[in-house]
Amino acid sequence: MSDNQNTLSEFLLAFLKDKPQYSGLKEVIISIGEGTKNVNQQVQQGAIVDALGTTGDTNIQGEIVQKLDKLSSDTFVNVLSKTEKVAVIGCEEIERPVIAGTSENHSYIVLMDPLDGSSNIDVAVSIGSIFGIWKRNSLENVDEATLLRPGNEQVAAVYIVYGSSTVLVTAIDKSVQGFTLDSTTNIFMHTHKDIVIPQECPYYSTNEGNFEDLEPNTKEVVLSLRNSYSLRYVGSLVADFHRNLLKGGVFLYPGDVKRPEGRLRLMYEANPLGFVVEQAGGMATTGKERILDIIPEQLHQRTPLILGNTDVIKKIVATMNN
Numbered sequence: 001m002s003d004n005q006n007t008l009s010e011f012l013l014a015f016l017k018d019k020p021q022y023s024g025l026k027e028v029i030i031s032i033g034e035g036t037k038n039v040n041q042q043v044q045q046g047a048i049v050d051a052l053g054t055t056g057d058t059n060i061q062g063e064i065v066q067k068l069d070k071l072s073s074d075t076f077v078n079v080l081s082k083t084e085k086v087a088v089i090g091c092e093e094i095e096r097p098v099i100a101g102t103s104e105n106h107s108y109i110v111l112m113d114p115l116d117g118s119s120n121i122d123v124a125v126s127i128g129s130i131f132g133i134w135k136r137n138s139l140e141n142v143d144e145a146t147l148l149r150p151g152n153e154q155v156a157a158v159y160i161v162y163g164s165s166t167v168l169v170t171a172i173d174k175s176v177q178g179f180t181l182d183s184t185t186n187i188f189m190h191t192h193k194d195i196v197i198p199q200e201c202p203y204y205s206t207n208e209g210n211f212e213d214l215e216p217n218t219k220e221v222v223l224s225l226r227n228s229y230s231l232r233y234v235g236s237l238v239a240d241f242h243r244n245l246l247k248g249g250v251f252l253y254p255g256d257v258k259r260p261e262g263r264l265r266l267m268y269e270a271n272p273l274g275f276v277v278e279q280a281g282g283m284a285t286t287g288k289e290r291i292l293d294i295i296p297e298q299l300h301q302r303t304p305l306i307l308g309n310t311d312v313i314k315k316i317v318a319t320m321n322n
C-alpha cells in the first residue's frame with residue numbers, strides 16, 4: 001500500500017467537509033461500504049455458505065430470485081435505513097418502495113440494484129451492486145412518486161464490482177474515485193484517484209447473440225464496432241462498465257424488434273452508471289436522448305442503454321439516427 005492511500009471514510013470526510021449541501025451523504029455512502037463488506041463475504045464464500053442458487057421465489061420482474069439477490073437486498077435496505085438519513089429506497093428486487101423515515105433528517109433517496117449480474121453468481125463470474133442517490137425535497141411526501149426523479153438530479157452514484165478484487169467507485173460533484181477492499185483489514189482503501197475515461201477506446205461490449213433482432217441502423221453500428229474494436233462482454237453490466245471506464249470502451253444494450261425498450265432498468269442501472277460515466281468525461285444515451293434527461297414514469301421501467309467514450313458514442317448516435 002502506498003503511504004498516501006487513505007480510506008473511504010477519510011476521503012469522504014475530507015471531500016465533503018466544506019460542502020453543507022451534501023450533509024449526511026458521507027453516512028449514506030459509508031453504510032453502502034459496510035453493507036458491501038457483508039455481501040462481499042457471502043459472494044466470496046459462495047457455495048461454502050450455501051449462498052448460491054435460488055430462493056424458489058420470483059421477483060417483481062418475473063425473474064427467479066437468487067439467494068444472493070435477497071441477501072444483498074436485505075443487507076443494503078438494513079444498513080441504509082439505519083443511517084436515518086435515507087427517506088425512501090427503491091430496489092430492483094422489491095415491488096414497492098421501502099419507506100425508511102420521513103423526518104427532515106431523512107434527506108436522501110436511494111435507488112439500487114443490490115446484486116447485478118445474477119446469472120453469473122453460480123459460475124464465479126464478476127457481479128456488482130449499483131446505487132443512485134438523490135436529495136429529497138424535505139417538504140415532499142415520501143411515496144413512489146418521490147422516487148421518480150430524472151437522473152440529472154442525482155447528487156451521487158456508487159457501484160461495486162465483486163471481481164478479482166472488490167472495488168467500490170463513487171461519483172460526487174464531478175469527482176470519480178475508486179476504493180479497493182483490503183481483505184486483510186476489511187477496509188476500503190483509496191486506490192483509483194480521479195478516474196477519467198481514457199481517450200482511446202479498445203473495447204465494445206454488447207450481446208452479439210441479439211444481432212439478428214436489432215434494427216437495421218443498430219446492426220450497422222455493431223458491424224462497424226466489430227471492425228474497429230475488440231469484443232469484451234461479461235454479461236454483468238457493472239463488470240463490463242467498470243472495465244470500459246478504466247480502459248476505455250463502449251457498452252450497448254439497445255432496443256431491438258423484440259424489446260424496443262431494451263432490457264436494462266432506467267432508475268437503478270442506467271441512471272447511476274450514466275451519472276458516473278458523465279462525471280468521468282464519458283456519455284450515456286438511449287441512442288435518441290441523454291439517459292439522465294429521461295423523465296421517469298415507472299419505478300421499474302426499462303431503457304435502451306449505450307454508454308462509454310464520448311467520441312465513439314457520438315458516432316454511434318449519428319449512425320442510429322441517419
Ligand code: P6P
Nearest residue numbers: 116117118119207235236237238
Ligand atoms: P443478456 C444481468 O442479468 C443484466 O441485468 C446486466 O447485468 C447485464 O448487462 C445484462 O443483464 C445481460 O443481459 O441479455 O446479455 O444476458
